Amino acid sequence: MDEEFEVLIIGAGPAGIAAAISLAREGFEVMVLERGEYAGSKNVFGGIFFTHQLLKLLPEALENAPLERAITKRRFCVLSSEKEVGVDVKIAAWRDKPYNHTMTALRGRFDRWFADQAETEGANVIPEILVSELLIENGKVVGVKTEPGGEEMRAKVVISAEGAQAFLARKAGLMAKELPKRHMITNIKEVISMPREKIEDRFLLENGEGVAIEYFGDVVKGNFGSGFIYTNEESISIGLGLTIHDLINSKKTLNDFLEDFKKHPTVRKLIEGGETIEYAAHMIPEYGYNHLPKMSMPGLMLVGDTAGLINGSVYHEGTNLAMGSGLLAAETLIEAKKNGLDIGSAEALQPYRQKLENTFVLKDMYKFRKVPDFLNKFPHYLQEYPGHITQWLQDYFTVDETPKAEVEKGILNKIKKDIGLWRLTVDMFRLGRNMR
Amino acid sequence: MSKENPTTIEDKLGLLSYNWDKNSHISVDQDKFKADKMNPKPITFVCPAKVYEEDPESGECIVNHENCVECGTCHVASPEYVNWFYPIGGKGVKYKYS
Numbered sequence: 001m002d003e004e005f006e007v008l009i010i011g012a013g014p015a016g017i018a019a020a021i022s023l024a025r026e027g028f029e030v031m032v033l034e035r036g037e038y039a040g041s042k043n044v045f046g047g048i049f050f051t052h053q054l055l056k057l058l059p060e061a062l063e064n065a066p067l068e069r070a071i072t073k074r075r076f077c078v079l080s081s082e083k084e085v086g087v088d089v090k091i092a093a094w095r096d097k098p099y100n101h102t103m104t105a106l107r108g109r110f111d112r113w114f115a116d117q118a119e120t121e122g123a124n125v126i127p128e129i130l131v132s133e134l135l136i137e138n139g140k141v142v143g144v145k146t147e148p149g150g151e152e153m154r155a156k157v158v159i160s161a162e163g164a165q166a167f168l169a170r171k172a173g174l175m176a177k178e179l180p181k182r183h184m185i186t187n188i189k190e191v192i193s194m195p196r197e198k199i200e201d202r203f204l205l206e207n208g209e210g211v212a213i214e215y216f217g218d219v220v221k222g223n224f225g226s227g228f229i230y231t232n233e234e235s236i237s238i239g240l241g242l243t244i245h246d247l248i249n250s251k252k253t254l255n256d257f258l259e260d261f262k263k264h265p266t267v268r269k270l271i272e273g274g275e276t277i278e279y280a281a282h283m284i285p286e287y288g289y290n291h292l293p294k295m296s297m298p299g300l301m302l303v304g305d306t307a308g309l310i311n312g313s314v315y316h317e318g319t320n321l322a323m324g325s326g327l328l329a330a331e332t333l334i335e336a337k338k339n340g341l342d343i344g345s346a347e348a349l350q351p352y353r354q355k356l357e358n359t360f361v362l363k364d365m366y367k368f369r370k371v372p373d374f375l376n377k378f379p380h381y382l383q384e385y386p387g388h389i390t391q392w393l394q395d396y397f398t399v400d401e402t403p404k405a406e407v408e409k410g411i412l413n414k415i416k417k418d419i420g421l422w423r424l425t426v427d428m429f430r431l432g433r434n435m436r
Numbered sequence: 437m438s439k440e441n442p443t444t445i446e447d448k449l450g451l452l453s454y455n456w457d458k459n460s461h462i463s464v465d466q467d468k469f470k471a472d473k474m475n476p477k478p479i480t481f482v483c484p485a486k487v488y489e490e491d492p493e494s495g496e497c498i499v500n501h502e503n504c505v506e507c508g509t510c511h512v513a514s515p516e517y518v519n520w521f522y523p524i525g526g527k528g529v530k531y532k533y534s
Contacts, residue, residue: 035522035523035524035525035526036526036530037455037526037530040531041529041530041531042506042528042529042531043531043534044507044531044534045534106533106534107531107533107534108531108532108533108534109533127525127526128525128526129525130522130523130524130525132521132524146525147524147525148524148525148526164508165508165522167521167522178512178515179508179511179512180512181512181513184509184512186482186484186507186509188484189534190448191533191534192441235533237534244482244509244512244513247482247509247513248474248478248482248513251476251481252481253445253481253482253484254482254484255444255445255448255484259443274441275441276441276442276448276451277451277533278451278452278531278532278533278534279442279448279449279451279452280505280531280533280534281484281485281505281507281509282507282534283507283508283509283512
């Protein structure tokens with residue numbers, strides 16, 4: 001094939017489509033290749049969509065996009081075998097637009113709609129085409145090979161929004177050949193259908209409001225990972241994930257963990273009476289800032305999960321970093337073209353990484369850069385503390401004839417025995433240092 | 437509502453739609469699989485779709501590629517013997533919600 005496209009984008013997820021819309025608006029000729037039957041058919045996430053980048057691109061999206069519920073309550077809790085200790089952050093002002101930029105979504109609906117917006121803006125989104133290889137000539141990506149058919153398509157620049165598996169980026173040498181077991185988290189989830197009134201009654205929500213609950217500790221039996229329950233309009237998403245390293249050591253299936261989680265005495269009532277309508281699995285690349293791939297090479301840029309753009313920490317942000325990187329990749333190309341550069345050249349693509357560094361995308365990842373290695377190096381935070389903390393609090397609030405002074409003394413003795421005061425101090429200090 | 441919800445992986449996979457591809461997008465190096473001393477072998481339990489089973493008689497790996505939900509966990513867990521790539525365009529799992 002002799003025709004050369006201006007920009008080829010691999011993958012119709014949030015990162016690829018954000019780039020496509022942005023470029024199409026500036027008159028670029030954009031082709032998005034999606035391997036699924038439709039955009040969203042292969043795409044899975046936990047369920048929280050952070051909308052600030054979406055609104056930058058499509059200011060009317062809160063009226064038009066198929067989003068589920070506005071999250072007005074975030075709950076973070078630690079589970080142990082029979083106990084749950086949590087912190088609720090419920091903010092009534094988040095009921096008002098823009099809803100704290102935090103909405104639940106279902107990707108089968110949202111991504112399809114988002115890809116339609118790209119088409120409206122003049123980009124071509126072609127489904128059912130797998131990019132099997134990058135065409136590389138003299139150290140420069142010059143196009144792609146597709147399946148079925150083995151057809152080659154040439155382009156001035158290729159944006160890989162391939163997703164977490166990053167086959168093409170690995171093969172091109174922008175990252176290690178194998179994905180790291182300690183930094184890849186496999187999540188599974190179920191979507192459980194439930195009438196809207198039932199969800200609102202059960203979770204104490206007003207019409208259209210939602211809640212996001214994150215679980216740590218026993219939900220993944222103290223492994224490196226976490227669980228979640230999110231409310232959609234007429235369904236609940238429940239799931240969990242752990243690093244592949246820890247999953248291998250557990251010798252259990254993720255479904256074993258999920259079935260235990262669903263039966264947990266403080267969780268089971270939340271999902272009771274619903275009907276499971278989908279089961280899904282997905283990997284999350286939690287490399288952290290210190291292990292990011294190279295973001296570009298001549299003719300190729302990486303965005304979204306492919307580029308490892310995930311802020312794990314307590315925020316669990318991904319879709320906004322994906323869209324943010326898509327917008328910045330587009331901005332890089334738009335500026336290069338204005339400056340009369342060859343948009344696939346090293347010189348044209350070089351500012352991309354700095355653009356990521358200058359915005360929340362890499363500023364946030366930099367702030368939490370130590371977290372993934374820290375949790376791998378000191379697994380006892382997740383293994384030991386959830387059980388201890390919930391037990392200390394159970395003791396503290398247990399009501400009987402024991403004088404409270406003795407209760408406190410008993411807890412102090414338990415802390416000394418369970419952890420040790422010196423070690424507790426060191427642990428808290430180290431936790432603080434590794435979160436900044 | 438009173439219908440029993442699925443609890444096993446097999447039953448949960450029954451909730452999904454697929455565009456079935458008669459050609460497998462997965463292959464396993466049987467010699468290296470057999471040589472793996474871990475028991476059970478990781479891919480037989482880390483895969484959330486039960487794609488891989490160890491044949492108790494031959495010790496070979498049975499690959500049920502039609503179950504695959506395309507998460508990629510298998511090739512991260514055992515890159516030495518799992519050769520995995522996406523199904524060709526249009527084939528494979530088809531999520532409606534998630």
